[in-house]
Amino acid sequence: MDELRTKRIKLGLAPTRRNLFSVEDSLRQKALIEAKLREWGVDFVNLDSVNAQGLLYDTADARKVVALFKEQAVDAVFCPHVNFGTENAVAYVGREIGKPFLLWGPRDEAPDEKGERLRDTQCGLFATSKVLRRFGVPFSYIVNSRVSDEVFERGFKTFLGAAAAANSFLGARIGQISTRPDGFYTVIVNEGELLERWGIELIGTTLVDLTEALKKRVARPTDELEQTVADFQSRAEFPNTSDDQIRMMAAMKLELLAWAEREALDAIAIQCWNGLQAACGVMPCFVDSELTGLGLPVACETDVHGALTSLLSLNAAQTTPTFFTDLTVRHPENENGELLWHCGPFPMKLAVEGGPRKVSGHYLLPTECPGTAEWQIRGGDLTLARFDGDHGEYSLFIGEARGCEGPYTRGTYVWIEVGNWPLWEETLIYGPYIHHCVGVHAKIAPALAEACRFLPGLRADPVEPTEAEIRAWLRGGR
Numbered sequence: 001m002d003e004l005r006t007k008r009i010k011l012g013l014a015p016t017r018r019n020l021f022s023v024e025d026s027l028r029q030k031a032l033i034e035a036k037l038r039e040w041g042v043d044f045v046n047l048d049s050v051n052a053q054g055l056l057y058d059t060a061d062a063r064k065v066v067a068l069f070k071e072q073a074v075d076a077v078f079c080p081h082v083n084f085g086t087e088n089a090v091a092y093v094g095r096e097i098g099k100p101f102l103l104w105g106p107r108d109e110a111p112d113e114k115g116e117r118l119r120d121t122q123c124g125l126f127a128t129s130k131v132l133r134r135f136g137v138p139f140s141y142i143v144n145s146r147v148s149d150e151v152f153e154r155g156f157k158t159f160l161g162a163a164a165a166a167n168s169f170l171g172a173r174i175g176q177i178s179t180r181p182d183g184f185y186t187v188i189v190n191e192g193e194l195l196e197r198w199g200i201e202l203i204g205t206t207l208v209d210l211t212e213a214l215k216k217r218v219a220r221p222t223d224e225l226e227q228t229v230a231d232f233q234s235r236a237e238f239p240n241t242s243d244d245q246i247r248m249m250a251a252m253k254l255e256l257l258a259w260a261e262r263e264a265l266d267a268i269a270i271q272c273w274n275g276l277q278a279a280c281g282v283m284p285c286f287v288d289s290e291l292t293g294l295g296l297p298v299a300c301e302t303d304v305h306g307a308l309t310s311l312l313s314l315n316a317a318q319t320t321p322t323f324f325t326d327l328t329v330r331h332p333e334n335e336n337g338e339l340l341w342h343c344g345p346f347p348m349k350l351a352v353e354g355g356p357r358k359v360s361g362h363y364l365l366p367t368e369c370p371g372t373a374e375w376q377i378r379g380g381d382l383t384l385a386r387f388d389g390d391h392g393e394y395s396l397f398i399g400e401a402r403g404c405e406g407p408y409t410r411g412t413y414v415w416i417e418v419g420n421w422p423l424w425e426e427t428l429i430y431g432p433y434i435h436h437c438v439g440v441h442a443k444i445a446p447a448l449a450e451a452c453r454f455l456p457g458l459r460a461d462p463v464e465p466t467e468a469e470i471r472a473w474l475r476g477g478r
Contacts, residue, residue, distance in 0.1 A: 005295030007164040007315045011044040012074035012097065013037070014065055016056040016090050018124065021083035025118045026055060029082040029106050032147050042160070045072045055082065062089040066096040074099060076163035078156075081105030084124030087131040094137035100163035100454045103129060104142040104155070138453045143475050151476035158474065161447030165316040166454035171199040172311055173264055175256075178207045178271035180302040186434040187303040193392065194304075197457050202304060203263050207271065210255070211279040217251035218244075225250055235348060236286075236357040241370040245282050249359075249371060252280070252287045260296055267297040267307035272343075274367065283371030285344030286359045289412070293321050293347030299436070300324060300345060309387040309438040312396070312451060317442040321347045323377065323412070325384075326435050327428070336421040337404055339413060340384075340439055344373030346412035350441065351375040363410050377414045379403010383444045384416075386428075386437040387458070396452055397433050398445045398462040399424055414439075419464050427463045446470045 015033065017026040037044055048054040050064045056079070069077065076099050079090050085105070094101045105121035112118075122144045132139050140162065142155030180187045194200040217225060228250035232238070238246055256268065268291070270276075272284050288298035297310030303324075310322045323346040331337025343362060351357060358374045361367075379402060386397040399418065406415030418424055427433075445462055449470050452460040462470060 004319070004321060006318050007075070007168045008043065009075045009160050009164050009167070010073065011037070011042055011160075012069040012072070012077040012099075013044045013046045014056045014077060014079045014090070014093055015047070015054070015082045016079055016085040017082050018084040018086050019057060021120065022118045023053065026082040027053060029080070029119075030054065032106070033080050033082075036147050040157075044078075045069065045074055056089050056093070057086050059086065059089045059092070062092045065093050069093070069097050075167050076100040076102065076159070078102045078104075078159075079128075081121050081124045081128065083119035083121060085121075085128055087124065087128040090128050091131040091135040091137060094132055094139065095135045100159070100166055101132070101137055101139040102142070102156070102159045103132070103139050104152070105144055107144050107146050140450050140453060145476075151474075154476070155474055158446045158450055161316040161318065161444060162450035162454070164318060165312045165447060165451040168266065168311045168315040169198060169200070169308060169451070169455060171201075172266045172308060173201050173203055174304055174307050175260060175263060175265040175268040176202045176204045176302060176304060177210060177268065178205075178275065178302065181271055181273065184301055186436075187301055187305070189304045198455065200308065203265060205259070207275045207279060210276075213255050214248060214251045214280055217255055218247055221247075224254060228253060236359050236373070238359050238370065240360060245370055248280055248282050249287055252282070252284060253290050256287065256291060257296070265296070267299065267311050269299045269302045269304045269307045271302045272300050277367045277369040281369055283343070283362055283367070283369050285342075285372045287371070288324075288345040289347050289373050292323065292345060293349050295321060297322055297324065298345060300342060301436075303436050305386075305388050306436045306438065309385050312387060312448060313383065313385050313438045313440045313444065316444040316447040316451060317383075317440045320441045321349065322438050322440045323347060323350060325437060325439055327437060328435075330421065331404070331406055331415060331417075334404060334406075334417055336419065337406065337415055337417050338421060338424075339406065339409065339415055341409060341411050341413040344371070344412050346373070346375070346377050348373070348375065350377040352378050373412050374410055375412055376408075377412065378441070379414055379416070380441055381443050382416060382439050382441055383448070384437050384439050385448055386433045388432045388434065390432045393432070393459075394457060395431060395459040395461040396448060397428065397431060397437070398448050398460065399464045400443055400445050424463055427461070431461060446474055
């Protein structure tokens with residue numbers, strides 16, 4: 001249950017050569033690439049079952065490669081050019097598989113003593129990139145380099161994060177609990193566009209349905225329910241909260257997990273106030289934090305776009321949960337500082353070491369119902385993102401930040417510092433964005449920007465680093 005729910009990539013590995021060049025050297029390069037992928041723990045399907053060489057060089061074999069990759073349900077395709085390559089076969093595979101595609105080739109050594117060259121890899125890459133464009137195949141590219149170079153590792157791992165993020169977004173199933181809160185025009189979404197463009201489905205339920213399910217769970221206690229209550233109490237303080245209220249929170253966690261399992265949900269957007277409090281007597285914030293910590297992101301205030309942003313960020317990062325936050329106030333002293341805060345949905349596993357872990361009543365809303373979490377989460381490197389749109393145009397705000405010192409506040413929170421907060425603020429104000437965004441403890445701006453290559457109709461909008469700085473970093477810059 002504690003394993004983070006993320007999209008794991010199965011990679012289709014299709015090394016390609018052309019008949020004019022050395023077969024022996026092509027096989028040597030293939031072995032080097034496969035050894036590096038195994039070293040990194042990459043799950044991949046090679047072409048050893050397609051032909052004796054395990055290489056794509058015969059256009060007749062391209063259909064066999066497509067059949068193999070579809071049978072193995074690969075999530076992305078990597079086509080290293082182990083010499084010049086066969087561009088039409090590569091493009092056919094890319095088009096027919098229709099998954100995130102990575103293009104790269106190993107850098108050639110010097111010509112031998114006779115002046116002969118073994119691969120001419122870079123030349124072939126130029127050819128293949130043009131044919132991929134003709135075939136309408138979006139692709140990522142790593143600069144011509146050696147498999148041992150840092151730039152190759154940087155580009156390859158960025159691609160894996162981008163592929164995981166894009167695949168999690170396409171066809172996502174978002175559980176929507178009730179309508180948006182009254183007056184929250186900020187979280188209006190176009191359900192038809194989400195479905196038509198990216199295959200995203202909203203799976204709805206009502207507060208009445210949820211409330212009835214919770215009451216049934218509480219009325220018929222199980223060992224699982226009591227164990228969940230005990231787990232809550234072992235990890236957090238619950239001042240001014242009755243055992244029945246803690247049991248209701250535990251029931252909510254179990255019910256939402258069961259609903260997500262039944263409906264194959266990837267994330268949830270919940271109307272967190274005020275109807276739920278009237279019906280159940282608790283706030284859902286702490287439960288939201290628990291589910292998000294497991295890799296089932298929950299977005300507050302029925303923010304479907306926020307839930308989708310969480311999916312992108314979670315899968316680009318892979319190793320840490322996200323947190324759903326308001327951009328709240330500027331730092332009282334730091335001109336480039338900002339408060340990331342929300343009522344309590346930040347996962348407890350992100351809390352600072354040794355700090356308080358308290359679940360209590362909301363200090364802003366008129367309700368006295370318990371269920372809001374109060375702890376500061378750790379700082380360090382962070383990426384903030386926001387998927388949003390209007391008038392049929394969509395973009396993904398991306399920015400990297402670092403945690404910084406700041407004053408205590410209630411709820412769940414962390415203070416951050418960026419390079420140029422006025423630029424961030426201006427970008428958010430003029431863009432199709434709102435006060436909600438998603439944070440994650442990882443530097444994933446390049447992966448998120450690359451993911452947009454594979455999401456038609458979604459524009460990357462990086463503010464820090466800029467698009468030019470991301471491209472320079474992927475080319476090997478600092």
